[in-house]
Amino acid sequence: MERGTLRQTLITKTGIFFLAVLFLPRLLNAQESIGIAASGHRIFNLDETMNILYAANDKERKEFHWDPFFREGSFTVGGHYGAFSTAFSAGKSGFLMVDNRDIYTVPLPYEDRGELVFPEPFVNTIREAFTRSMSEDSSHYRIAAIIIDPGHGGKDPGAVSKHTANGKPLNVNEKDIVxxxxxxxRDVLVRAYPDKRILMTRESDITCSLEERTAIANAVPIRKNEAIIYISIHANFSKDKNAKGFEVWHLRPDYRRDVLDQSLFSDSPELRKIMNLLTEEAFIAESIKIAASILDSLKATMGKTMPSRGLKEEDWFVVRRSRMPAVLVELGFVSNKDDAVLMTTDTHLHKLVEALYKGIAEFVGDFERSRGFIVSR
Ligand SMILES: [Zn+2]
Known part of the structure; x- marks a missing residue:
């Protein structure tokens, strides 16, 4: 192998020596020249390490910096960097921090006869982190999670009604239907999207407060380029026994709420206000799209069996606290005999579910083909 062929520059800056090794155009065969450290790891010199890290990225800016005074260094590729400290001898572990975000514990680089050497697990970890970060850069926006919120439950039955159908009593509870x-x-979505998280705010007949529901939703971690949608499912009630059909609700476009995480822009209230407004408007615009998509699908699937009551907007319902696009679907009226019979009949409920699924899928498809919307939680 070749050694000492790096262009190394010593720069004096604020009294500290920086060793900056910039861009390495040559390709070495890293396999040829492997040392074995006392710990049993393969070790690579700087030349080899840079080849391994940068071989696949010929267009990006590539840099290596090492500060021998503080014994700290970093590798940079494109807009991503991995910062680490170095040890005096082999076998010490420490932190590798990538993009100021991900922290890994790895065997640290150390000096061996005046030359920095890099243990293989260190090199592999930083290479994998770079590969992940770069693929995130180019990946499309995606819906990472869909949260299904069955309304009411437990002590809260929601709308309740008694009918007589086919000569038999029919007691309907909204909480059971939804x-x-x-x-x-959930089952249909899990099958359709094995790569997305499909969550429910309750999976059984339990009491669940609005705060608990939205806390579940807001706690789902998402990465850059990812979004979550929230679908609340209810059944309707009216004193007018003739009122029937489905409707889909979204927030009123002028409704204002705090959609940003508390930690964001905490030192700049003005900027926070502006960012909150932009994010919120994006969430509401997307909420309207989801609502329209679900309503269209319900109309197409249900045909004449159930009338559409259209899109509705409100500012008080469950989704007002969730920091993501959210809609609420009223499947039908428990107070109306026809709707009550349909919603408690398996074949009909399947059709409603199919319609919900198609509406969601249509939105997800559009969203993931497009650039998505602002996601700042
Ligand atoms: Zn309800």
Whole structure:
């Protein structure tokens, strides 16, 4: 192998020596020249390490910096960097921090006869982190999670009604209908999107406060380029027994809420206000799209069996606290006999669920083909 062929520059800066090794155009065969450290790891010199890290990225800016005074260094490729400290001898572990975000514990680089050497697990970790970060850069926006929220539950039955159908008493509880529909919807979505997280705010007949529901939703971690959507499922009630059909609700476009995480822009209230507004408007715009997509799908699937009551907007319902695009679907009226019979009939409920799924899928497809919307939580 070749050694000492790096262009090394010593720069004096604020009294500290920086060793900056910039861009390495040559390709070495890293396999030829492997040392074995006392710890049993393969070790690579700087030349080899840079070849391994940078071989696949010929267009990006590549840099290596090492500060021998503080014994800290960094590798940079494109807009990504891995910062680390170095040890005096082999076998010490420490932190590798990538993009100021991900921290790994790795065997640290150390000096061996005046030359920095890099243990293989260190090199592999930083290479994998760079590969991940670069693929995130180019990846499309995606819906990472879909949260299904069956309304009511436990002590809260929601809308309740008694009918007589086919000569038999029919007692309808909103909480049971929406749980049944939500479970079916969950199963369909899990099959359709094995790579997305499909979550429910409740999976059984339990009492669940609005705060608990939205806390579940807001706690889902998402990465850059990812978004979550929230679908709340209810059944309707009216004193007018003739009122029937489905409707889909979204927030009123002028409704204002705090959608940003508390930690963001905490030192600049003005900027925070502006960012909050932009994010919120994006969430509401997307909420309207999801609502329209679900309503269209319900109309197409249900045909004449159930009338559409259209899109509705409100500022008080469950989704007002969630920091993501959110809609609420009213499947039908428990107070109306026809709707009550349909919603408690398996074949009909399947059709409603299918319609919800198609509406969601249509939105997800559009979203993931497009550039998405602002996601700042
Ligand atoms: Zn309800």
């Amino acid at each position: 749980l049944n529909a939500s479970r079916q919807l």
